[in-house]
Amino acid sequence: MxxxxxxxxxxxxxxxxxxxxxxxxxxxxxxxxxxxxxxxxxxxxxxxxxxxxxxxxxxxxxxxxxxxxxxxxxxxxxxxxxxxxxxxxxxxxxxxxxxxxxxxxxxxxxxxxxxxxxxxxxxxxxxxxxxxxxxxxxxxxxxxxxxxxxxxxRRWRHLANERIDGPAPTLPLGQRFWRLADHERDAVDALFADPHVRTRALALAGYGEEGHLRVLDAAYWRKGCSSLGRLRHAVVLGVRADKHGPEYLALVDIKEAIPSVAPAAPGATMPSDPAQRVVAGARALAPNLGERMIPAHLLGKSVVLRELAPQDLKxxxxxxxxxxxxxxxxxxxxxxxxxxxxxxxxxxxxxxxxxxxxxxxxxxxxxxxxxxxxxxxxxxxxxxxxxxxxxx
Structure with a gap:
């Protein structure tokens, strides 16, 4: 679309x-x-x-x-x-x-x-x-x-059946996923080429410096209610332990982080960057989620990256x-x-x-x-x- x-x-x-x-x-x-x-x-x-x-x-x-x-x-x-x-x-x-x-x-x-x-x-x-x-x-x-x-x-195949279109690692464009503008797709590619993001993403996948990842597809994700209208991208990554190893797929959610409207305690010391604040709060309140998050910036906005897991349900x-x-x-x-x-x-x-x-x-x-x-x-x-x- x-x-x-x-x-x-x-x-x-x-x-x-x-x-x-x-x-x-x-x-x-x-x-x-x-x-x-x-x-x-x-x-x-x-x-x-x-x-x-x-x-x-x-x-x-x-x-x-x-x-x-x-x-x-x-x-x-x-x-x-x-x-x-x-x-x-x-x-x-x-x-x-x-x-x-x-x-x-x-x-x-x-x-x-x-x-x-x-x-x-x-x-x-x-x-x-x-x-x-x-x-x-x-x-x-x-x-x-x-x-x-x-x-x-639930296993990876269940998540893939819900989010990925057919045998090819692409996101099904339509009501849920929308095509990115060229400059948006270029920004996503640059984000995962960033050494900090790449190293952290490979570490979360269980790989070290020898690992390889590449962006296979990306789309705007129309998701949620309060987050509608903010930057929200879905990205399919191909991840390898080494250059010649098998390639595994990962689905990453990129979500814009904004200042909170919840009242903070007077004098509370928190990260000023919204994404870093979200990750710090997640690590304290929901360790399963917080340990899988990466704070970053995309298109001039503070964002949080996390790999989606099949078990993540509401x-x-x-x-x-x-x-x-x-x-x-x-x-x-x-x-x-x-x-x-x-x-x-x-x-x-x-x-x-x-x-x-x-x-x-x-x-x-x-x-x-x-x-x-x-x-x-x-x-x-x-x-x-x-x-x-x-x-x-």
């Missing part, structure tokens, strides 16, 4: 608006900047506890968790998108996840009492991550178990049952808590847990979490309806 960059940007913005109109849950996922504006304006924000300064996801919604492979092809459920990561208050990730779960429950026609149970279950699951020496892991819900089984059975929920909604809330908050907790000392973890659970006998969610999620749910519902009206 031949399309100029200007026409591409206009088409992507229209596509993003339509995706956000699918449901209020989709609207929440694609509206991170507005989320933080409304959160800062919420009266409930005054009661949100100030947690320890750690790397947070910044965009911790349901679709941003799932199986992630490490460089040795083992995998674990972790946070899978760190575009908005900053050093900040971990309570913000809980609020964002709580709102995402609330809208997913509403989209599943579940009553409001389920949301109350989900938020309470979130705090329970998160607290378990902060006290691994005394708490059992929460039960893995069916929706997570299903995606874990699927990830365990948790998709078409419909929640009451029981599964509560189980998912507990387990996913536990995963987020594990990402936060690995950055804390034992004393810090216990102090943060005591701040979240001042009354261990309390069975419902803390009032600050309930009030922020309820307020934000109302604001997002109104914003979603206005968004849909503006598309008429």
């Amino acid at each position: 031949k399309i100029t960059p200007d026409r591409r940007d206009a088409a992507l913005e229209a596509r993003r608006a339509l995706k956000m109109a699918r449901s209020v849950h989709a609207y929440v996922r694609g509206n991170t900047a507005q989320f933080y504006q409304w959160l800062q304006a919420s009266p409930a924000m005054a009661h949100v506890p100030a947690g320890p300064d750690v790397w947070i996801c910044g965009d911790c919604h349901l679709g941003n968790l799932g199986p992630l492979a490490d460089r040795h092809h083992d995998f674990a459920i972790q946070i899978r998108d760190l575009d908005q990561t900053v050093i900040g208050n971990p309570a913000l990730d809980l609020i964002r996840l709580g709102l995402s779960l609330e809208t997913a429950a509403r989209s599943s026609d579940l009553p409001g009492v389920v949301t109350a149970h989900m938020l309470a279950a979130m705090i329970d699951g998160y607290a378990r991550a902060l006290s691994p020496e005394t708490e059992d892991d929460p039960t893995e819900p069916k929706v997570v178990r299903a995606v874990r089984r699927r990830a365990a059975g 948790i998709e929920v078409a419909q929640f049952s009451r029981r599964q909604a509560v189980a998912a809330a507990s387990y996913l908050a536990y995963i987020v808590g594990m990402g936060h907790a690995r950055q804390m000392s034992d004393a810090t973890r216990h102090a943060w847990r005591d701040m979240l659970l001042p009354d261990l006998a309390q069975a419902d969610a803390p009032s600050w979490l309930w009030q922020t999620v309820v307020d934000l749910a109302a604001r997002h519902e109104a914003g979603y309806l206005e968004h849909c009206r503006n598309l008429m």
Whole structure:
């Protein structure tokens, strides 16, 4: 598909608006900047506890968790998108996840009492991550178990069948992949010729200085929702251990990194380059992902490169049952808590847990979490309806 960059940007913005109109849950996922504006304006924000300064996801919604492979092809459920990561208050990730779960429950026609149970279950699951020496892991819900089984059975051929067109190592141009302009393709070739990127990419592939790689194909990748309209390229690489060895294929995602809209802790020391910030946050929160990332620059923009693995999947929920909604809330908050907790000392973890659970006998969610999620749910519902009206 031949399309100029200007026409591409206009088409992507229209596509993003339509995706956000699918449901209020989709609207929440694609509206991170507005989320933080409304959160800062919420009266409930005054009661949100100030947690320890750690790397947070910044965009911790349901679709941003799932199986992630490490460089040795083992995998674990972790946070899978760190575009908005900053050093900040971990309570913000809980609020964002709580709102995402609330809208997913509403989209599943579940009553409001389920949301109350989900938020309470979130705090329970998160607290378990902060006290691994005394708490059992929460039960893995069916929706997570299903995606874990699927990830365990996936191999390179599955990824190739989804992304690569036929036996030739080319990306299928059409609705998903668009042809690059000549200067864009030249820039991709130059990127992988850069000694730093080449050396790092070969190291991730398990090869040393004698390895060889070449760009076999590249295309613009129309992918995601919040990332639509930004630089996003898919690249097929041919990689060899040596000049005469067999050539293996690798599929690389190149994604533009931009400044985060999530509020950082005052005085937090973070890389000023957006790509380096994303990689630093990923290494802290989701090691499986962070160890596979390379920060770089392409066409004057900060970008993050990562090889796609067959096991990298997102948790998709078409419909929640009451029981599964509560189980998912507990387990996913536990995963987020594990990402936060690995950055804390034992004393810090216990102090943060005591701040979240001042009354261990309390069975419902803390009032600050309930009030922020309820307020934000109302604001997002109104914003979603206005968004849909503006598309008429």
